[in-house]
Amino acid sequence: MQLTNDKMDQILLNFLARYVILSEEEQNVIIDLAIFKSFKKGTILLKEGQLSKDAYFVLQGCIRCYYMVDTEEKTTAFYTESETLNPPGVLNHTPSEYYVDCLEDSILIVASSETDEELFAKYPILEKLCRLVSEDLHSKSQIAFDNFKISTPEQRYLNLLEIRPDLAQRIPQYYLASYLGITPQSLSRMRKRLVRKAS
Amino acid sequence: MQLTNDKMDQILLNFLARYVILSEEEQNVIIDLAIFKSFKKGTILLKEGQLSKDAYFVLQGCIRCYYMVDTEEKTTAFYTESETLNPPGVLNHTPSEYYVDCLEDSILIVASSETDEELFAKYPILEKLCRLVSEDLHSKSQIAFDNFKISTPEQRYLNLLEIRPDLAQRIPQYYLASYLGITPQSLSRMRKRLVRKAS
DNA sequence: ATCGCTTCTTAACTTAAGGTAACGAGTTTA
DNA sequence: TAAACTCGTTACCTTAAGTTAAGAAGCGAT
Numbered sequence: 001m002q003l004t005n006d007k008m009d010q011i012l013l014n015f016l017a018r019y020v021i022l023s024e025e026e027q028n029v030i031i032d033l034a035i036f037k038s039f040k041k042g043t044i045l046l047k048e049g050q051l052s053k054d055a056y057f058v059l060q061g062c063i064r065c066y067y068m069v070d071t072e073e074k075t076t077a078f079y080t081e082s083e084t085l086n087p088p089g090v091l092n093h094t095p096s097e098y099y100v101d102c103l104e105d106s107i108l109i110v111a112s113s114e115t116d117e118e119l120f121a122k123y124p125i126l127e128k129l130c131r132l133v134s135e136d137l138h139s140k141s142q143i144a145f146d147n148f149k150i151s152t153p154e155q156r157y158l159n160l161l162e163i164r165p166d167l168a169q170r171i172p173q174y175y176l177a178s179y180l181g182i183t184p185q186s187l188s189r190m191r192k193r194l195v196r197k198a199s
Numbered sequence: 200m201q202l203t204n205d206k207m208d209q210i211l212l213n214f215l216a217r218y219v220i221l222s223e224e225e226q227n228v229i230i231d232l233a234i235f236k237s238f239k240k241g242t243i244l245l246k247e248g249q250l251s252k253d254a255y256f257v258l259q260g261c262i263r264c265y266y267m268v269d270t271e272e273k274t275t276a277f278y279t280e281s282e283t284l285n286p287p288g289v290l291n292h293t294p295s296e297y298y299v300d301c302l303e304d305s306i307l308i309v310a311s312s313e314t315d316e317e318l319f320a321k322y323p324i325l326e327k328l329c330r331l332v333s334e335d336l337h338s339k340s341q342i343a344f345d346n347f348k349i350s351t352p353e354q355r356y357l358n359l360l361e362i363r364p365d366l367a368q369r370i371p372q373y374y375l376a377s378y379l380g381i382t383p384q385s386l387s388r389m390r391k392r393l394v395r396k397a398s
Numbered sequence: 399a400t401c402g403c404t405t406c407t408t409a410a411c412t413t414a415a416g417g418t419a420a421c422g423a424g425t426t427t428a
Numbered sequence: 429t430a431a432a433c434t435c436g437t438t439a440c441c442t443t444a445a446g447t448t449a450a451g452a453a454g455c456g457a458t
Contacts, residue, residue, distance in 0.1 A: 067349050074349040088338035098345065124323050131330035138337035139287035145344040146297065149380055150266050150273040152416095153445080172405065181348055186445050188407055193444090352415080372436065385415055387437055392414090 003107055008036055008059050012109060015057070015082050019132040026123055033119075034109045039102045046087065046100040054110045055086040061106025062170065066178070067098045075178040078103070078167055084137065103171060153182045154190055202306055207235055207258050211308060214256070214281050218331040225322055232318075233308045238301045245286065245299040253309050254285040260305025261369065265377070266297045274377040277302070277366055283336065302370060352381045353389055 009031050016022060016030070036059070039045070046052050048068060056063060058079050065077040065085070076098065079085050087096055120127040148156060157180055161168055168176065177187035208230050215221060215229065235258070238244065245251050247267060255262060257278050264276040264284070275297065278284050286295055319326040347355060356379055360367055367375065373383035381389075 065345075067345065069349055076345045076348050086334075086337075088342060097342075120327070124326070127323070127326050127330055128319070131326055131333060134330060134333040134337055135285075138285075138333055138340060141337060141340055141344065143287060143296075145340065145347070146264075146266065146275045148344070149275050149347070149378075150268055174405070179348075182444095183446065184406075185408085185447085189444085192407085371434085373434095382416065383436075384417090384438085388414085391437085 003060055005036070008107065008109075009034075011059050011082060012057065016129060019136070020125055020129050022125065022129075026125060029119070029123060030126075034111070037108055037110050039106050039108065041102055041105050043102045043106075044099060045102065045108075046096050046098075048097060048099055049095045051093065052087040052096050054112055055084060056100070057084050057109040057111065058082065059107040059109060061102060061104040061108070063100055063106060063108070064103050064175065065098050065100050073099075073178060075175050078171060078175075078179065080166065080170075084133070086134075086137070103175070148181075153180055153186070154194070156180050157187070157190060158194075202259055204235070207306065207308075208233075210258050210281065211256065215328060218335070219324055219328050221324065221328075225324060228318070228322060229325075233310070236307055236309050238305050238307065240301055240304050242301045242305075243298060244301065244307075245295050245297075247296060247298055248294045250292065251286040251295050253311055254283060255299075256283050256308040256310065257281065258306040258308060260301060260303040260307070262299055262305060262307070263302050263374065264297050264299050272298075272377060274374050277370060277374075277378065279365065279369075283332070285333075285336070302374070347380075352379055352385070353393070355379050356386070356389060357393075 012030070012034060013022075013027055022030070039061075045056065045063065056079070058081055060081060062078055062080045063085065064075055064079075066073045066075045068074075077085070085100065087100070088094065120130075147159065151159060157176075160176070160180070173187060174184035177184040180187065182190075211229070211233060212221075212226055221229070238260075244255065244262065255278070257280055259280060261277060261279045262284065263274055263278075265272045265274045267273075276284070284299065286299070287293065319329075346358065350358060356375075359375070359379070372386060376383040376386035379386065
């Protein structure tokens with residue numbers, strides 16, 4: 001599927017409209033700032049040790065965060081359409097502890113956080129927007145963390161199927177397993193167990 | 200230990216100074232807004248199903264978030280001195296899914312998020328402050344989530360001892376166990392295993 | 399067509415966590 | 429003082445995850 005520039009603008013504006021009402025001018029400022037980039041599946045957007053200054057908003061495709069622990073990839077997050085990855089380094093200027101790569105061909109908005117200060121002074125509503133988005137992301141991430149903690153791997157898998165059924169379809173099972181905190185073998189066994197239970 | 204009002208103000212201002220430089224006037228506005236409250240150990244600050252409009256900043260003591268799953272408490276967070284709990288309900292007006300209680304006699308700042316709008320209009324730096332605090336909390340919570348996910352219960356315990364050694368001292372072990380995602384019995388066994396390994 | 403790569407599955411064995419129950423030390427309450 | 433409660437530990441058995449190894453299905457590339 002091909003996305004026109006107009007459509008991409010619209011996806012972004014729809015997302016922002018969840019938080020604040022923007023004037024035509026403010027919308028244009030944002031659209032002008034937004035840098036749309038395409039990436040091939042497998043592209044590494046951020047490596048451990050790199051200083052990331054960019055936030056990523058997913059227009060199409062899927063990106064993934066993972067840590068390298070010894071020789072093993074530990075996947076901690078997937079971001080798909082209209083989701084935002086804002087690596088910590090953007091704020092505190094420390095090198096990234098994880099990798100980010102594209103699991104599919106993806107179109108992203110790459111938002112550099114450099115020019116923000118003057119912009120916020122000129123358009124205070126953008127500061128409000130950032131506050132609201134950040135509060136919302138924080139709250140969602142808290143809830144996700146809580147759910148993860150209070151669940152067993154099996155409940156986490158069932159929960160994933162329920163709230164993000166798309167992921168189970170589009171993402172290889174061994175990434176999912178890592179995301180659930182178990183090995184691919186365990187996930188495979190678990191699925192068999194679940195089928196047995198269901199019948 | 201007894202805290203004077205001046206000391207409490209100072210703790211709060213020290214915290215805020217990590218994020219922005221505030222004028223005397225702005226500091227006074229915040230101090231005037233801050234409501235200091237004392238709570239006895241065991242006090243329940245928030246119940247599942249309640250709509251919370253308050254954020255809590257801990258001046259002294261310790262509060263804890265937990266879910267009731269069937270008849271079991273699942274502890275997901277502890278907040279101690281200079282830490283902030285901002286329940287999701289403040290934003291999205293949904294009832295809380297968890298409980299909050301005091302594990303110790305505590306002095307908290309209870310911040311109602313009602314008056315914020317006019318205030319932000321008058322003092323834009325307060326909006327910036329909230330944005331920065333929120334981004335920081337989000338980033339920290341992300342990292343904590345990641346660390347939790349990529350660790351085994353044992354690593355989580357060792358990590359806790361390292362980065363929050365105070366908690367292991369002041370918090371009963373069965374709350375810690377729940378927080379680590381295991382039963383008190385498993386934690387007890389694990390500690391024995393670790394001693395055996397160490398020697 | 400064959401090779402290599404990715405992805406999922408199965409199996410056998412080991413390790414550690416869960417469930418249940420019981421005990422004991424320390425503290426609070428009646 | 430006795431009873432109740434809190435908190436940590438230990439034991440026994442069960443369940444499920446980790447480890448290692450192997451195999452099979454699907455896919456793309458040469």
